[in-house]
Amino acid sequence: MNNLIPEIDSTRKQSMTVEKPKKLKLLVVDDEPDNLDLLYRTFRRDFNVLKADSGVNALQVLANEGEVAVIISDQRMPEMKGTEFLSKTVPQFPDTVRIILTGFTDIEDLVEAINAGQVYKYITKPWDPTELKAVVQRAAETYDLLKQRTEELRRVNAQMALLKSLVTVTQMSSSFEDTLNPIAEAFGESFAADGCVLQILDNSAFTSSQGTYSSNGALGNWLTNDPLVSEAIATNKIQVSANIPSDEKLATVSHYSESDIKAHLTVPIIYRSQTLAILSLQWKQPFTLREDELKLIHSSVELTAIALTATQCS
Missing domain, CATH: 3.30.450.340 (Beta-Lactamase)
Incomplete structure (x- = not known):
């Protein structure tokens, strides 16, 4: 069966080129203004950085902005601990990668959060900027990989559904x-x-x-x-x-x-x-x-x- 598949007009291939990817979103959460500003300055060139000064406000930012690639949250904050805040983000944003900053030995909370898949990595305060940048870069790559796999699964399911529908239509x-x-x-x-x-x-x-x-x-x-x-x-x-x-x-x-x-x-x-x-x-x-x-x-x-x-x- 020849000529079943039409070619793509080369004059319009440029219409299908992928646009330059936008910066990934990074949410930084800390109740100390100096730390919040430092985190923003550290990552603003590579990410679209969103800020929040508490877990409650961070949840509102996510409600307004939608999914982010990476969250960096301080652990000790008023009203809501960092691990508690991050746990609340898991159901709606399972692919987001979460990092905790801690200046305390909250080992029990951190171990529980890590074991539950709520925290990707914890960084002790004061942090080393080079180390933090490397961790966030790996976190962003992990996020990209998770999204890629999710999209691949969606495409496979869509392909199977389409071909099944076409076969069913032909038969029925x-x-x-x-x-x-x-x-x-x-x-x-x-x-x-x-x-x-x-x-x-x-x-x-x-x-x-x-x-x-x-x-x-x-x-x-x-x-x-x-x-x-x-x-x-x-x-x-x-x-x-x-x-x-x-x-x-x-x-x-x-x-x-x-x-x-x-x-x-x-x-x-x-x-x-x-x-x-x-x-x-x-x-x-x-x-x-x-x-x-x-x-x-x-x-x-x-x-x-x-x-x-x-x-x-x-």
Whole structure:
């Protein structure tokens, strides 16, 4: 089965380049203003540093800011010990790496916190700046690794769910039209798209048959007038704009702003050199495609082409 997998248009590969990573968030918590300022100055160049002068205020910072990569907390603080504060962050932010600063011999509290997985490392006060920097750097690397593994697991689960959905649709649908909406929904949910359209073609012309998926009512159903769709049909290659407002070719296309679509991916679904359909994935925020996501699209498009052909012939 040749030509099942469309290539990516090289002219738009730049749209998928990963943006420069933002600084990781680091929360420092200490009731002594001098220590708090010193910690902020030590790490502000390498991290987006957030400050709090108590465990209670630190919890409020996390409520406002969301997950941080690393927390450095003093142990002895009024109202709430550092270990108590850190334990409260574990359920909502399990991947955050936690470091305790202590000038006391609170061995029992520290051992319990470390054994419970609430503390990654403890540093005695006064601390050595070089040692602390090294510990925080390793903590940040640990956080990155945890997030990477979590994301890999999520992607594997998404791939399995998508392929399972496509197989189920092929086996269970009683007619060609019945397959279209479930396929669009499977792709939309797997790639966290705000909208998805599976548009059936006949000799490169649009037909009345299409499947749609919409998250929160977000769907741009303007494919007949879309430049990316036209290019995908003409070239038989994936067309993508990861940040439409910054894309000179698309920034002035009115239907994107009217639909509040910030990113668009169009995939020709091809079987034996014939373009059967166009898959349109739409997002309300800019995005980037990873290599594994492209592979998932390719394998899923293969199965979709087979599914559409099989149901059309049945």
